[in-house]
Amino acid sequence: MLSRLILIFFGFTLCIVAVQWDEDEVLLASIPDNWPDPVYDFQSHPISKKGFELGRKLFHDPGLSLDSTISCASCHSQFNAFTHVDHPVSHGIQDRIGKRNSPVLINLAWSRNFHWDGGVVNLQMQPLNPIMNPVEMDNTIENVLAYLNAHPEYPSLFYQIYGDSTITTKSFLSALEQFTVSLISSNSKYDQFIKGDVKFTKQEKNGLKLFRKHCSTCHPEPLFTTNSFANNGIPKDTSDLGRYGITMQIEDSYLFKIPTLRNIAYSFPYMHNGSFKRLQDVIEHYNSGIDRGDERLSPVLRNEMNLSDMEKKDLLAFLNTLTDKSFMFNRSFME
Numbered sequence: 358m359l360s361r362l363i364l365i366f367f368g369f370t371l372c373i374v375a376v377q378w379d380e381d382e383v384l385l386a387s388i389p390d391n392w393p394d395p396v397y398d399f400q401s402h403p404i405s406k407k408g409f410e411l412g413r414k415l416f417h418d419p420g421l422s423l424d425s426t427i428s429c430a431s432c433h434s435q436f437n438a439f440t441h442v443d444h445p446v447s448h449g450i451q452d453r454i455g456k457r458n459s460p461v462l463i464n465l466a467w468s469r470n471f472h473w474d475g476g477v478v479n480l481q482m483q484p485l486n487p488i489m490n491p492v493e494m495d496n497t498i499e500n501v502l503a504y505l506n507a508h509p510e511y512p513s514l515f516y517q518i519y520g521d522s523t524i525t526t527k528s529f530l531s532a533l534e535q536f537t538v539s540l541i542s543s544n545s546k547y548d549q550f551i552k553g554d555v556k557f558t559k560q561e562k563n564g565l566k567l568f569r570k571h572c573s574t575c576h577p578e579p580l581f582t583t584n585s586f587a588n589n590g591i592p593k594d595t596s597d598l599g600r601y602g603i604t605m606q607i608e609d610s611y612l613f614k615i616p617t618l619r620n621i622a623y624s625f626p627y628m629h630n631g632s633f634k635r636l637q638d639v640i641e642h643y644n645s646g647i648d649r650g651d652e653r654l655s656p657v658l659r660n661e662m663n664l665s666d667m668e669k670k671d672l673l674a675f676l677n678t679l680t681d682k683s684f685m686f687n688r689s690f691m692e
């Protein structure tokens with residue numbers, strides 16, 4: 358009881374309450390007041406407890422795929438910050454190999470561009486892409502609606518939220534979005550340090566200093582992404598031209614969406630093609646692996662970093678403070 362009171366107290370003094378259950382007003386997640394406004398409008402499209410739970414059920418349901426073997430969660434598993442870790446690029450039904458590494462699903466309410474190339478600009482529409490992608494779920498929306506409408510539980514669950522037991526593309530996508538938009542991570546050691554609740558070690562403090570010097574332009578606090586596109590000098594892979602595939606502008610070739618670094622210790626392998634296994638490898642890449650003369654490289658990365666072994670360790674220690682256990686192991690996200 359006391360801890361609940363404290364939670365509510367903090368909820369009202371330090372944070373604006375972002376996501377509230379409709380019934381009992383339990384706090385699901387809070388947005389620290391130094392954060393920018395989300396793109397998703399929580400005021401006019403509030404998340405309800407039932408809507409969130411229905412979205413969660415859909416997210417974990419392999420019935421959305423053609424052969425009922427792959428759910429959203431198969432490629433976006435909570436224990437890996439909603440990505441997969443056992444292979445570089447995603448695996449769909451019948452072990453069909455995808456083109457890209459599945460990205461983490463964190464703080465999507467702040468994003469305007471989705472997918473590594475920004476090919477999707479609306480979170481609610483996004484699921485159509487994996488559902489119809491032949492190497493992911495290889496299904497059709499007609500099949501999905503037929504499956505849901507014939508299901509013993511879904512029609513009544515949709516009725517309770519949308520007042521209609523006939524499930525449509527619109528209500529299906531809306532329910533799924535209630536879940537994905539609620540995946541808010543704002544309680545890492547870094548967040549607690551910024552609020553003044555915990556102290557950083559000397560190593561973490563120095564790591565933060567180095568991070569602000571070398572990484573912040575593209576991975577700025579507090580979301581650790583600008584949500585725009587850049588080339589960070591990873592080895593060129595001509596099979597994927599990134600942002601160019603969407604805009605057809607030559608200057609966009611080999612640009613990829615800058616990912617958030619929240620919960621980064623859990624979301625290996627890294628990059629759009631999963632080409633780095635460990636965070637140490639990523640740091641070494643930025644320090645010594647970049648061809649600084651590559652014309653596609655972002656101008657921000659032209660200068661050598663010259664990090665000492667100690668500084669690399671400091672940077673790693675800082676990246677580890679971005680782990681948010683209350684997000685990674687949040688029971689309310691589980692099936």
Ligand code: HEC
Nearest residue numbers: 428429432447448449457458459460471472473484487493
């Ligand atoms: C077979 C693996 C796979 C499945 C199944 C899958 N995804 Fe993904 N997801 C990916 C990959 C790979 C990407 C990146 C695609 C790209 O960049 O072209 C992605 C991207 C996303 C993004 C964009 C994230 C961002 O920040 O850009 C969201 C949101 C998402 N998926 C949600 C879902 C939902 C909801 C489902 C279920 C309907 C789902 N995914 C099913 C692999 C998968």
Ligand code: HEC
Nearest residue numbers: 571572575587589613614615616627628629639643655657
């Ligand atoms: C010029 C912008 C830029 C700068 C500066 C930058 N990054 Fe990145 N970072 C990116 C882009 C773009 C990607 C994704 C590249 C891809 O997948 O092709 C990325 C990916 C990453 C990833 C992998 C994330 C994932 O989910 O796969 C990590 C970790 C990372 N950066 C850490 C850092 C660190 C640490 C620094 C500072 C030493 C840094 N970045 C500086 C643009 C930048």
